[in-house]
Amino acid sequence: MPPPHTATAPHAGSPPAEAVEPLMRGIAVLRRLTDSDGGLSLPELERATGLVRSTLDRITGTLAWLGYLGVDGRDVHLAPRLLELGNAYLAALRLPDLLGPCARELARELDESVSLAVPDGDGIRFIHQTTRRRALSVSFCVGDLLPAECAAPGLLTAADWSERDWAHWRRRRSADPLARGFPALPPREAGQLATQAEFAARARRAGEQGWALDDQLVEPGLVALSVPVRDPAGGLACVASLVSHTSRHSAEDLHRLHHPALRAAVGEMQRRLREAPHPEPAPEGPRRAPALAVAKRELGRGFVESMARGLTVLTAFGAGREELTLAAVARSTGLARATARRALLTLAHLGYVVDDAGVFRLTPRVLSLGYPPLSRLTLPQLAQPHLAALTERVHDSTSVAVLDGDDVRYTARKATKRIMSVEITVGTRFPAYATSMGRVLLAGLPEVERLAYLDRADIKALTRHTVTDREKLAALLDRVAETGYALVDEELEEGVRSMAVPVADGSGRAVAAVNVAMHTGRRSMEECVTQILPELRAAADAITADLRIAGRFARVSAT
Numbered sequence: 001m002p003p004p005h006t007a008t009a010p011h012a013g014s015p016p017a018e019a020v021e022p023l024m025r026g027i028a029v030l031r032r033l034t035d036s037d038g039g040l041s042l043p044e045l046e047r048a049t050g051l052v053r054s055t056l057d058r059i060t061g062t063l064a065w066l067g068y069l070g071v072d073g074r075d076v077h078l079a080p081r082l083l084e085l086g087n088a089y090l091a092a093l094r095l096p097d098l099l100g101p102c103a104r105e106l107a108r109e110l111d112e113s114v115s116l117a118v119p120d121g122d123g124i125r126f127i128h129q130t131t132r133r134r135a136l137s138v139s140f141c142v143g144d145l146l147p148a149e150c151a152a153p154g155l156l157t158a159a160d161w162s163e164r165d166w167a168h169w170r171r172r173r174s175a176d177p178l179a180r181g182f183p184a185l186p187p188r189e190a191g192q193l194a195t196q197a198e199f200a201a202r203a204r205r206a207g208e209q210g211w212a213l214d215d216q217l218v219e220p221g222l223v224a225l226s227v228p229v230r231d232p233a234g235g236l237a238c239v240a241s242l243v244s245h246t247s248r249h250s251a252e253d254l255h256r257l258h259h260p261a262l263r264a265a266v267g268e269m270q271r272r273l274r275e276a277p278h279p280e281p282a283p284e285g286p287r288r289a290p291a292l293a294v295a296k297r298e299l300g301r302g303f304v305e306s307m308a309r310g311l312t313v314l315t316a317f318g319a320g321r322e323e324l325t326l327a328a329v330a331r332s333t334g335l336a337r338a339t340a341r342r343a344l345l346t347l348a349h350l351g352y353v354v355d356d357a358g359v360f361r362l363t364p365r366v367l368s369l370g371y372p373p374l375s376r377l378t379l380p381q382l383a384q385p386h387l388a389a390l391t392e393r394v395h396d397s398t399s400v401a402v403l404d405g406d407d408v409r410y411t412a413r414k415a416t417k418r419i420m421s422v423e424i425t426v427g428t429r430f431p432a433y434a435t436s437m438g439r440v441l442l443a444g445l446p447e448v449e450r451l452a453y454l455d456r457a458d459i460k461a462l463t464r465h466t467v468t469d470r471e472k473l474a475a476l477l478d479r480v481a482e483t484g485y486a487l488v489d490e491e492l493e494e495g496v497r498s499m500a501v502p503v504a505d506g507s508g509r510a511v512a513a514v515n516v517a518m519h520t521g522r523r524s525m526e527e528c529v530t531q532i533l534p535e536l537r538a539a540a541d542a543i544t545a546d547l548r549i550a551g552r553f554a555r556v557s558a559t
Contacts, residue, residue, distance in 0.1 A: 031369070147185065211259065224242065227266045289312070374550065
């Protein structure tokens with residue numbers, strides 16, 4: 001495991017002489033967008049960052065080329081690929097992979113939300129959330145930062161603070177007495193935050209008893225019980241919390257009823273930390289320096305190469321690569337050692353990297369680069385820009401659907417502008433056997449589930465072309481599984497032809513389908529295969545790529 005987390009702040013004072021200023025400006029843009037829930041107009045971003053428009057245009061253009069931003073006219077928004085930076089930190093940390101299953105099992109057992117958090121400066125940052133779906137539910141996301149004085153995990157982390165840490169906390173409280181610098185925290189009024197004496201007493205008591213209660217410190221109605229998770233050396237690895245609402249439990253009842261179960265789960269987490277073998281270093285990804293050089297040649301002065309190189313350094317870390325030397329970072333990225341060194345110095349100054357005698361590791365602050373708003377994205381939100389691009393290319397309506405019982409349910413859609421077009425609204429359900437998206441999803445099921453569907457489904461003719469013979473349908477599904485696409489001609493409705501391909505999650509399982517629907521007069525069956533299928537597969541590959549990044553450490557809802 002990496003060394004225990006410590007409550008450290010980014011370096012104070014002026015940046016080092018070798019700092020990469022464009023990298024600092026690019027990170028400032030990403031932070032402003034993150035704190036603004038993921039999007040701003042260009043004029044708003046210009047005011048928020050203080051950058052002149054020409055500089056801002058170059059930065060946003062470069063970030064868009066990297067896939068980290070989307071630019072829609074005058075509006076700028078964070079894009080899913082930005083999550084790869086936070087994923088690098090979480091993969092290197094290993095805690096979500098090792099302890100997440102325990103958190104999910106505890107949440108299922110107690111029917112309450114469970115979170116894992118690590119210290120970050122004088123706050124705590126969430127690295128895992130298992131949220132129970134109900135009308136009143138916890139809305140914190142992976143990457144959200146809370147001040148230590150406002151959350152039960154913060155009381156436990158503060159119990160280990162040094163005087164230097166307390167001095168940093170006092171400076172922050174003096175400069176920001178209402179904690180406005182923590183966007184995840186509901187607005188505070190004067191007198192709502194604990195005084196230093198109150199906070200210190202609570203932290204001391206939490207350290208002595210080995211657990212802490214949040215009795216509506218974060219927000220009225222929210223209660224939480226937290227227990228520290230210790231690494232094999234006895235340091236604080238993270239804090240596990242059970243989170244509920246006063247409509248279900250008082251803080252005292254939460255502790256009385258569920259402290260034993262939480263303590264047992266923490267014991268299992270600590271066992272996993274002791275026994276987990278160190279992972280083999282993940283294979284190094286493609287060196288990005290050559291691609292950045294190509295972009296520089298193609299985009300000219302509009303490409304901020306030094307910023308792009310600096311962000312690339314963060315992607316050198318990952319599973320089995322939690323600690324890297326300068327030489328390892330340079331080798332992994334393909335950057336010159338001097339370039340990698342300047343980037344690491346800059347990132348260390350900003351608090352995103354720790355330099356421990358020439359060995360570097362990422363800090364939780366990397367999650368502040370877009371993770372909270374992007375980790376809330378749903379599959380329809382991930383798919384929508386790709387559907388829009390696909391519709392623009394093929395000039396026909398496109399959709400995404402998921403399997404819902406024996407039906408497909410439309411979850412995202414982009415209609416084309418035609419006098420005669422296929423009109424279907426989000427939420428519409430159709431029998432899976434008669435649709436291209438349904439057949440793709442049925443073909444992706446294990447064989448036993450596919451056969452069970454064919455046995456139970458109410459299969460009837462919807463048009464004179466609908467295939468209703470179960471043996472023929474089974475053969476069709478085998479063919480779809482073999483070819484990877486389905487082409488359905490007038491089986492759902494006369495005059496409608498559609499083609500679909502699957503969208504896969506990180507395990508390779510088909511979790512959704514994307515299609516193009518058109519009037520039969522638009523293209524022949526052969527033209528669908530030669531003209532539409534390549535575009536359709538490109539769109540599905542793009543959605544799949546975003547889904548795998550977004551779903552690596554956060555649950556992506558299908559709706």
